[in-house]
Amino acid sequence: MYNIQKKSLGKYQIVVCGGGIAGVCAAVTAAREGAKVLLLERGGCLGGTLTEGHVPQIMDGFNKGGLVKEIFHFLNEHNMTCARKGNKVDEQGNRIPGSMVDTEGAKYFFDKICLESGVKVLYFSQVMAVDVEDKKIRELLIATENGNYTAQADIYIDATGNGTVADLAGCKWECGDPDEGRVSPTSISSCVIGMPADYNGTDTSAEKTAYGQMLLSHGIDVTMQQAFAVKLPSLQSWHFGVNFGYNAMPDDIHSLSDAVTKGRMETFETIEKHKKIPGYETLHMAFSSTHVGVREGRRIFGEYRITDADILEGRKFEDGICTVTFGVDVHKLKEDDTTDGKRGYRTIPYHIPYRSLVPQDCDNLLLAGRCISGDFYPHASYRVMGNMAATGEAGGFAAAVCVKEGLLPREFDGKRASAFMKIRGYEI
Numbered sequence: 001m002y003n004i005q006k007k008s009l010g011k012y013q014i015v016v017c018g019g020g021i022a023g024v025c026a027a028v029t030a031a032r033e034g035a036k037v038l039l040l041e042r043g044g045c046l047g048g049t050l051t052e053g054h055v056p057q058i059m060d061g062f063n064k065g066g067l068v069k070e071i072f073h074f075l076n077e078h079n080m081t082c083a084r085k086g087n088k089v090d091e092q093g094n095r096i097p098g099s100m101v102d103t104e105g106a107k108y109f110f111d112k113i114c115l116e117s118g119v120k121v122l123y124f125s126q127v128m129a130v131d132v133e134d135k136k137i138r139e140l141l142i143a144t145e146n147g148n149y150t151a152q153a154d155i156y157i158d159a160t161g162n163g164t165v166a167d168l169a170g171c172k173w174e175c176g177d178p179d180e181g182r183v184s185p186t187s188i189s190s191c192v193i194g195m196p197a198d199y200n201g202t203d204t205s206a207e208k209t210a211y212g213q214m215l216l217s218h219g220i221d222v223t224m225q226q227a228f229a230v231k232l233p234s235l236q237s238w239h240f241g242v243n244f245g246y247n248a249m250p251d252d253i254h255s256l257s258d259a260v261t262k263g264r265m266e267t268f269e270t271i272e273k274h275k276k277i278p279g280y281e282t283l284h285m286a287f288s289s290t291h292v293g294v295r296e297g298r299r300i301f302g303e304y305r306i307t308d309a310d311i312l313e314g315r316k317f318e319d320g321i322c323t324v325t326f327g328v329d330v331h332k333l334k335e336d337d338t339t340d341g342k343r344g345y346r347t348i349p350y351h352i353p354y355r356s357l358v359p360q361d362c363d364n365l366l367l368a369g370r371c372i373s374g375d376f377y378p379h380a381s382y383r384v385m386g387n388m389a390a391t392g393e394a395g396g397f398a399a400a401v402c403v404k405e406g407l408l409p410r411e412f413d414g415k416r417a418s419a420f421m422k423i424r425g426y427e428i
C-alpha cells in the first residue's frame with residue numbers, strides 16, 4: 001500500500017503538459033488570449049527536442065508567422081542564427097527561418113515569453129496519471145521534486161511529444177511504420193568544438209556522404225545514415241551527429257534508456273577515434289543532449305488523420321492551420337535498412353487541419369506537437385519544428401476560445417483557427 005500524499009496546484013483554465021516548442025507556443029498563445037495557463041515540464045528548461053535534445057535547426061519555418069517569426073526575430077537580433085548552405089534566403093540576403101539557431105538563446109526566449117505573457121511554468125513536474133470521468137479529464141496527478149500535486153483545468157493540451165497524457169486518458173494511438181511497426185530511429189545529438197580551421201561543414205547531402213566516406217576510410221563506421229557536422233551560430237562550435245537508435249518505443253522505458261546509453265557512448269567513442277585523424281586532434285565534445293531525440297512517438301487518433309493521399313496530393317482544408325512544405329524523411333528503421341529515406345514520396349505542400357489536433361477519445365483535450373493525428377509517412381514530413389510550433393499556436397488559440405465560450409475542442413469551428421493563423425502571418 002503506497003501512502004501518496006497529494007497537494008493541490010489549484011484550478012487553471014488551461015493546463016499545457018510538456019514544454020517543447022509546441023507546448024511553449026500553445027501556452028503563450030492561450031495566455032496572450034487572456035486565459036489562466038499552467039505549463040508543466042518534466043525537465044529543467046523549455047524547448048524539448050530543440051534545447052534538451054540539442055536539435056538546433058527549425059525547419060519548414062520560412063512560410064510561418066506568429067511565434068515562429070518571433071523566435072527568429074529575437075535570435076537574429078542577438079546574432080544567434082546562422083544560414084546553412086543551400087537554404088532559402090530572403091531577397092535582402094538576410095538570415096531567415098531554416099537557419100541554425102542557438103539553443104541557449106532559445107531557452108532564454110522561451111522563458112521570457114512565458115513570463116511576459118503570464119504563463120505559470122512549473123519545471124521538474126511530470127504528469128504521471130489522469131483522472132477521467134465521462135471522457136473528460138477531471139484532474140492530473142503530477143510528480144515533482146517536492147512531492148505529488150494535482151491540477152485541474154477546463155481544457156488540457158497534450159504537448160508531451162509522445163502523447164503521454166492522451167494515452168493516460170485512454171485515447172487510441174499507433175506508432176511505427178505500416179509494414180513492420182518499426183519507429184523512426186532516435187539520436188543523441190552533440191555540440192563539438194575544435195574542428196580544423198578550414199573545415200567547411202556537411203550542409204549538403206554530397207558533403208555528408210563525403211564526410212561519411214572519410215570517416216569510413218579511417219575505420220570509423222557509425223550507425224547514422226549520414227553523419228554530419230554543421231556550423232552553429234556561436235564561434236567555432238558544430239552540431240554533430242553520428243548515432244541512430246532502433247526500436248525505441250514510446251511505451252517502453254527499457255528501449256528508450258538503451259537508446260540513451262548506446263547513443264551517448266557511440267558519440268563519445270566516435271569523437272575519440274576521430275581525434276586520431278590527422279588535422280582533427282583538437283576535436284572535443286562540448287556537450288551532448290540530455291534527452292535522447294525521439295523522432296516518432298504515439299500518433300493519437302484524432303477527428304481527422306493526415307493520410308498519405310493528403311501529402312501526395314497536397315490537400316488543403318478549410319480548417320488548415322499551417323502549410324507543410326517539408327518532404328518525407330523516414331531515416332533507417334533498422335540496421336540493415338538500405339531504403340531511401342523518402343521511400344518514393346514526393347510531397348506537395350499540404351495543410352495540417354485543426355481537426356487533427358482533436359483526439360477522438362477525450363472531450364476536453366487538445367493535441368499539440370508531434371503526437372497529433374496522422375499516419376506514419378505524413379508524420380515523417382510534418383514533424384519538423386516550424387509545423388510543430390504552428391500546432392501549438394493554433395491549439396493554444398482554440399483552447400482559449402473554448403474556455404471563453406464554454407465549448408469543447410470538438411465543437412470549436414476550426415475555420416476560426418485557420419483565420420487566426422493567417423492574421424498571425426502564416427502562409428496557408
Ligand SMILES: Cc1cc2nc3c(=O)[nH]c(=O)nc-3n(C[C@H](O)[C@H](O)[C@H](O)COP(=O)(O)OP(=O)(O)OC[C@H]3O[C@@H](n4cnc5c(N)ncnc54)[C@H](O)[C@@H]3O)c2cc1C
Nearest residue numbers: 018020021022042048049059127161293294369370384385
Ligand atoms: C534527432 C532528431 C533530429 C531532428 N531534426 C530536426 C531538424 O533538423 N529540424 C526540425 O525542424 N525538426 C527536427 N526534428 C523534429 C523536431 O525536433 C520534433 O518533432 C519537435 O521538436 C517536436 O516538438 P514537440 O514540442 O512536439 O515535442 P518535444 O520537443 O518532444 O517536447 C515535449 C516536451 O514535453 C516534456 N514532457 C514529456 N512528457 C512529459 C510529462 N509526462 N509531463 C511533463 N512534461 C513532459 C518533455 O520533457 C519535452 O520538453 C528532429 C527530431 C529528432 C529527434
